[in-house]
Amino acid sequence: MSEEAGQDEYEHHGGFPKYVPADVGPEFGRLVEALRTLQDLAVSTAPSPEVTLDLAERVEAINDVLKTFQVPEGQPPAGRVMTLPGRGSLLMLPWTVEKFDAEGVRSRGVFRRFHLGGNGAAHGGTLPLLFDDMFGMIQHAYGRPISRTAYLHINYRKITPLDTELVIEGSVDRVEGRKTFISAVLKDTEGNVLADCDALMVQLLKGQP
Numbered sequence: 668m669s670e671e672a673g674q675d676e677y678e679h680h681g682g683f684p685k686y687v688p689a690d691v692g693p694e695f696g697r698l699v700e701a702l703r704t705l706q707d708l709a710v711s712t713a714p715s716p717e718v719t720l721d722l723a724e725r726v727e728a729i730n731d732v733l734k735t736f737q738v739p740e741g742q743p744p745a746g747r748v749m750t751l752p753g754r755g756s757l758l759m760l761p762w763t764v765e766k767f768d769a770e771g772v773r774s775r776g777v778f779r780r781f782h783l784g785g786n787g788a789a790h791g792g793t794l795p796l797l798f799d800d801m802f803g804m805i806q807h808a809y810g811r812p813i814s815r816t817a818y819l820h821i822n823y824r825k826i827t828p829l830d831t832e833l834v835i836e837g838s839v840d841r842v843e844g845r846k847t848f849i850s851a852v853l854k855d856t857e858g859n860v861l862a863d864c865d866a867l868m869v870q871l872l873k874g875q876p
């Protein structure tokens with residue numbers, strides 16, 4: 668990744684907190700991966716009522732521990748560890764960034780069982796999440812201030828399979844004042860286009876939410 672990437676002017680970031688990369692040990696990535704596996708299993712298993720009750724109590728006990736460590740937005744490592752799948756965020760697709768500079772961003776990963784929509788394909792709502800987060804990274808890598816997505820237009824070209832390595836790549840098409848026009852393409856490893864998307868991101872004014 669280029670050193671200049673993302674070195675933009677934070678006073679133009681509206682009401683956003685300043686995000687800086689988080690320094691975490693391997694235990695954090697291990698926890699996030701264990702939680703993702705839990706999500707996979709939560710949507711793909713049918714345990715008995717007794718087992719379900721036992722599991723609910725155990726997960727509630729974990730939540731009680733985590734609640735004591737809550738911090739404000741911008742402070743948890745989730746979303747701020749560039750080397751981890753999904754930057755260590757459970758919300759984001761667990762994909763790994765392999766190119767991040769002003770020329771564009773490329774990321775690779777799989778849709779997992781908990782992304783299932785129907786008949787083995789990824790849920791249609793998970794693709795805009797992948798693209799939107801990608802667009803946030805693209806404009807950050809380009810050096811643009813944090814912006815909000817004004818529109819996002821996605822074309823679903825082919826079924827997006829689960830548990831299959833895929834690649835997403837995109838870049839800034841043009842900048843007009845506060846407006847950044849960005850596009851990206853989702854492909855399989857044979858180069859088949861599964862979806863493409865273009866978006867407008869609008870730079871926030873001072874104090875804009």
Ligand SMILES: CCCCCCCCCCCCCCCC(=O)SCCNC(=O)CCNC(=O)[C@H](O)C(C)(C)COP(=O)(O)OP(=O)(O)OC[C@H]1O[C@@H](n2cnc3c(N)ncnc32)[C@H](O)[C@@H]1OP(=O)(O)O
Pocket residue numbers: 686687688689746747748749799803804807813814815816817818844845846867869871872875
């Ligand atoms: C550790 C470090 C690692 C970090 C590494 C990763 C970094 C990762 C960063 C992630 C950063 C977060 C990224 C969040 C990205 C979301 O997903 S945000 C959530 C979804 N989006 C929203 O909620 C936005 C809601 N909408 C709004 O807030 C407002 O409508 C907007 C978009 C800010 C625009 O409102 P406004 O500021 O009043 O602007 P307005 O004057 O209406 O429009 C400005 C221009 O845009 C045009 N425009 C506005 N809307 C549209 C539209 N829908 N269609 C066409 N044109 C439009 C206008 O026509 C106008 O054009 P010009 O007349 O200037 O030519």
